[in-house]
Amino acid sequence: MTRGRFKLTKAERIRKSQEFQQVFKRGERINFPEFNLVFALNNLNISRMGVGVGKRFGNAVKRNRAKRLCRELFRLNKYKIPKGIDLIFLPKKAILESSWQELNGRIEEAVRKIAKRIHEKRE
RNA sequence: UUAUGGGGGUGGAUGAUCGCCUGUUGUUUUUAGCAACAGGAGGAAAGUCCGGGCUCCGCAGGGCAAGGUGGUUCGUAACACGAACCGGGGGAAACCCUAGGGAAAGUGCCACAGAAAAUAGACCGCCCCGCAAGCUGCGGGGUAAGGGUGAAAAGGUGAGGUAAGAGCUCACCAGCUACAGGGGUGACCCUGUAGGCUUGGUAAACCCCACCUGGAGCAAGACCAAAUAGGGAGACGCUUGAGGGUGGCCCGCCCGAGUCUCCGGGUAGGUUGCUUGAGGUGUCAGGUGACUGACACCCUAGAUGAAUGAUCAUCUUAAACAGAACCCGGCUUACGGCCCCCUAAGAAG
RNA sequence: CGGGACGUGGCUCAGUCUGGUAGAGCACAGCGUUCGGGACGCUGGGGUCGGAGGUUCAAAUCCUCUCGUCCCGA
Numbered sequence: 001m002t003r004g005r006f007k008l009t010k011a012e013r014i015r016k017s018q019e020f021q022q023v024f025k026r027g028e029r030i031n032f033p034e035f036n037l038v039f040a041l042n043n044l045n046i047s048r049m050g051v052g053v054g055k056r057f058g059n060a061v062k063r064n065r066a067k068r069l070c071r072e073l074f075r076l077n078k079y080k081i082p083k084g085i086d087l088i089f090l091p092k093k094a095i096l097e098s099s100w101q102e103l104n105g106r107i108e109e110a111v112r113k114i115a116k117r118i119h120e121k122r123e
Numbered sequence: 124u125u126a127u128g129g130g131g132g133u134g135g136a137u138g139a140u141c142g143c144c145u146g147u148u149g150u151u152u153u154u155a156g157c158a159a160c161a162g163g164a165g166g167a168a169a170g171u172c173c174g175g176g177c178u179c180c181g182c183a184g185g186g187c188a189a190g191g192u193g194g195u196u197c198g199u200a201a202c203a204c205g206a207a208c209c210g211g212g213g214g215a216a217a218c219c220c221u222a223g224g225g226a227a228a229g230u231g232c233c234a235c236a237g238a239a240a241a242u243a244g245a246c247c248g249c250c251c252c253g254c255a256a257g258c259u260g261c262g263g264g265g266u267a268a269g270g271g272u273g274a275a276a277a278g279g280u281g282a283g284g285u286a287a288g289a290g291c292u293c294a295c296c297a298g299c300u301a302c303a304g305g306g307g308u309g310a311c312c313c314u315g316u317a318g319g320c321u322u323g324g325u326a327a328a329c330c331c332c333a334c335c336u337g338g339a340g341c342a343a344g345a346c347c348a349a350a351u352a353g354g355g356a357g358a359c360g361c362u363u364g365a366g367g368g369u370g371g372c373c374c375g376c377c378c379g380a381g382u383c384u385c386c387g388g389g390u391a392g393g394u395u396g397c398u399u400g401a402g403g404u405g406u407c408a409g410g411u412g413a414c415u416g417a418c419a420c421c422c423u424a425g426a427u428g429a430a431u432g433a434u435c436a437u438c439u440u441a442a443a444c445a446g447a448a449c450c451c452g453g454c455u456u457a458c459g460g461c462c463c464c465c466u467a468a469g470a471a472g
Numbered sequence: 473c474g475g476g477a478c479g480u481g482g483c484u485c486a487g488u489c490u491g492g493u494a495g496a497g498c499a500c501a502g503c504g505u506u507c508g509g510g511a512c513g514c515u516g517g518g519g520u521c522g523g524a525g526g527u528u529c530a531a532a533u534c535c536u537c538u539c540g541u542c543c544c545g546a
Contacts, residue, residue: 006141006142007141007142007143008142008143009143009156011416014428015427015429016392017428018391018426019428028159036328044130045212046364050428051428052428059169059445059446060168060169060445060446061444061445061446063446064446065432067428067429068143068432068433069432069433071142071143071432072141072142072432072433072434075141075142075143075433076141076142076434100433100434
């Protein structure tokens, strides 16, 4: 069971423009110093993720770096995140200066907040 | 060793754990998953400043317009690029810079200052004449040697000459034009003769001359193709009722003017274009060189919310600029550290 | 990725084509007017013309390179 635990397949990524639009339209936001999160319920039994980085963020190298960090955060902490939600990362410039430990702490905090809100919403 | 100028290379490595994309093979529960193996960013991938290939549109041929290029000869698929050479400028030198055709084809412009800024021109000065007169003043004329202005003032020096001067005349020098001879494929260089004595700058102002350029771009283009709306053709039907609802079915009842099939275009979306190419590496040959030819070997990213990463450890500390998006050839710009070669000058030995 | 426009005082813009003086409005400061303020009138300060190089006697203006901002095209 633990074999595919840390994988990140194509099905687990938000890939269409319409799906992004839906999440932004219906989702909720949580903000942190290093990144903002937008999440919404989907009707699937898995969670999916996407990253949004604008041109203002920096050059191509910086944008790529930010996306890769976000993907790693999702991939390594996926098993903690409740199933059935779409999650979009909007990284800020501070993410490039943050250490891995800081980001890991931040994502755990985020997961707790999301779980709480999802719980309230379902009741 | 220090320092100057030029050229070239390198562009983190190793290990562990967890992942991503593509291809091939195998397998299964076959629009997909799993396993194994192989491959997976740059010298600038960047800026998009040029040149091509490749697509679609246009096109008998020629001219105009518009834009670009601008020493010569080579190189190249082509270029605004490169090489060698010529001319000019800078430097003590190695070496560097150079949009470098034409200003006697024409037009325009040259602010301020200055008398005058391009058919030259008399403010002061110098000289002559006339009138008045004590020093001198006024008027007419000659004069570009001197002063002053300016970025720029119409050859320079010397002698003759003159009322004073002036290429007005002469010598030398600089420069121009024409001709002749020689060298070079050529730009151009060298030598000689003659001429008039002399012609400002600006063409990255209009322009003239020579040469080049059809327009768009992979979001090009091609193919497959939901839903909705609409187009064309055919069939059935419009109170003698097609079709639909109710219902297990028929009758009945209710609604009722359209319904069904096919074709073509085509949006969302998908597939393709998509990587074997003016390709690399090596040897030999030709050429001063850019480059070219022959032979052998190699296959080296192809994503699409967009892969090549994350964490830890060691290397003294791992760090610069920076990420393919149809593909090549250049140019330009950014860049930490390290290494190599050539070179001028100085110091020491 | 491709195509196009714009950078001038603190702000909004002229001037660039056709090269020699950088100008207007608002804002700011001072004075006048008023018992005081506003409005009004007069006066004044403030600009590396995004940056670098070139052409020219001379560049905001012409040429080349570069930086930044904005717009358009699935």
